[in-house]
Amino acid sequence: MIKLKNNITLIVFLKELKDMFRDKKTILIGVLIPIIIFPLMFFVIGKSMQTNNNKVENNLKISLVDNSNSSFGSYLRKQKNLKIVDSKNPDQDLKDGKIFLSIEIPDNFDDNITKEISASINLEYDNSSQQSSTAEGIVSSYLDSFSKEIVTNRLSKRSIDTSLLTPTVLKLKTVEKVDNGIGKMLLSIMLPLLLIVYSVSGPLPAATDLGAGEKERGTLEPLLTTQAGRMSLLWGKFLAITTLGLISTIASMIGMYIAITQKGGLFSSTTGGAGFSIGGTTIIMIGIVTILFTMAFGALELAISIFARSFKEAQTYLSPLIIIAIIPAYGTYMLDAKNIDAFYFSIPIANGVCLIKEFISGIYNYYHMAITFGWLLAYIVISIMLATYMFNREEVIFRT
Numbered sequence: 086m087i088k089l090k091n092n093i094t095l096i097v098f099l100k101e102l103k104d105m106f107r108d109k110k111t112i113l114i115g116v117l118i119p120i121i122i123f124p125l126m127f128f129v130i131g132k133s134m135q136t137n138n139n140k141v142e143n144n145l146k147i148s149l150v151d152n153s154n155s156s157f158g159s160y161l162r163k164q165k166n167l168k169i170v171d172s173k174n175p176d177q178d179l180k181d182g183k184i185f186l187s188i189e190i191p192d193n194f195d196d197n198i199t200k201e202i203s204a205s206i207n208l209e210y211d212n213s214s215q216q217s218s219t220a221e222g223i224v225s226s227y228l229d230s231f232s233k234e235i236v237t238n239r240l241s242k243r244s245i246d247t248s249l250l251t252p253t254v255l256k257l258k259t260v261e262k263v264d265n266g267i268g269k270m271l272l273s274i275m276l277p278l279l280l281i282v283y284s285v286s287g288p289l290p291a292a293t294d295l296g297a298g299e300k301e302r303g304t305l306e307p308l309l310t311t312q313a314g315r316m317s318l319l320w321g322k323f324l325a326i327t328t329l330g331l332i333s334t335i336a337s338m339i340g341m342y343i344a345i346t347q348k349g350g351l352f353s354s355t356t357g358g359a360g361f362s363i364g365g366t367t368i369i370m371i372g373i374v375t376i377l378f379t380m381a382f383g384a385l386e387l388a389i390s391i392f393a394r395s396f397k398e399a400q401t402y403l404s405p406l407i408i409i410a411i412i413p414a415y416g417t418y419m420l421d422a423k424n425i426d427a428f429y430f431s432i433p434i435a436n437g438v439c440l441i442k443e444f445i446s447g448i449y450n451y452y453h454m455a456i457t458f459g460w461l462l463a464y465i466v467i468s469i470m471l472a473t474y475m476f477n478r479e480e481v482i483f484r485t
Contacts, residue, residue: 093314097321098328105291105329116336119283123340124347145220148172148179150189156198157206158190160231161224179211185220186210198235273422273445276341277438278414280375283337285410288330288383289403295322296390297399305482319387319476323469326387330379338372370444374437377461382406384468391475391482414438422446430456437461 146168151158161167172178175187189207197204208224211217240247299305308318386403393399413435420429422442430436436457443450475481 093317094320094324097318098324101291101295101322101325102328105294105325116332119333119337120340120343123279123337123344127344128347144168145186145223146170146184147186147188147220147224148175148184150175150187153190153192153194155190155194157194157228157231161188161227164227166223175209179209179217182211182214182216185214185217186224188224201239272345273442274418276371276445277441278411278418279341280334280337280371280441281378281410281414281434281438282407283334284330284375284378285382285407287333287337287379288326288386289406291326291329292383292386292390293396293399293403295326296387297393297396298390300391300394300482301396309482315476316473319473323384323387323472326383327380330383331376334375334379335372338368338375342368364447367444367447370449371441374440374444374457374461377458377465378434378437381461381464381468382410384465384472388468388472388475391472410434417442422448425453427453427456431460433460433464 143166145164145166147161147170149158149161149169162169170178170184172184172187175184178184179187187209191205191207194204194206206228208221210221237247240249299308309315386406389402390399393402413432416432417425417429417435417438420439420442422439423446425439425443429439430453440453440457443453
């Protein structure tokens, strides 16, 4: 009897899987798009950032008011990447993005420098503009270099050793390679959120179709009249939905891996290299977390789909799931992987995000893993029980 039940489950599973893959949209949406979207997205972001930085660094447009032809004004004019723009209305040009900075050097600037009095410079920038903020950092570094030259000259006139200004020297040493550290930090912020979104959206089309879709087409009722038991049908559908969700999730992980290692993309532009490497253990552990989330969401989406009267109603019920999943994921968005409080690992969805962050950072905290995997298994069991409950209720199955 058990063998017959298992055979029926397998038949239903293969039948549903075959039907899903007959639709070319399934392959396009579930497999090709996840593989393509991440490399393309991060390549475009990386190129955009690189272009933006180059635009500012190599063609820094500023408005300079320097009526006294000060020494600092001359210093700025010698910088090859600075372009002095003659602006009639610097404030408006700054708001319009025609210039990145507006600098005004007072007439008494050099007099104050000569008298060894603090000399002020007025600098205005648009703190809502990335380009303007970058330009402010560059010009501030110029001012810092200029100030050090003045201090050095003053000390030299007094025959004072300039090393007195630097009694201590800080020698930096990083735990990770500089390139790897920046890349891992970026990845720990972005990857968990993207994987959670795909864990929700991956099984969603199949769940909608195999539940509410069959009810709307009128194919579910004849299926229930066959020798196949309801639980066999439910498990066959659940396995098919989960399989499609896993294929979509794995495809998204492949796409993310390509994005990490590609040249010219976000990670390459940020780290200065061609991305960084992630260990096989890390990939496996991240994959397990993502698979468990996919199974939990697949069962939950099937239960909701069965409850719905129609395909459209199912879409209405299921669409908010993505928003609901994103909220706790965003709540842990900026947490440092090495200092996450234990209570986060008992918060649905947030626990998986935090665990993925730790894996990316090379942390394998068995206590956190036990809590998170325990909750994930509980989510799967609860979701399957809910789907079973819905599938066994006549008033739900036959309501249209």
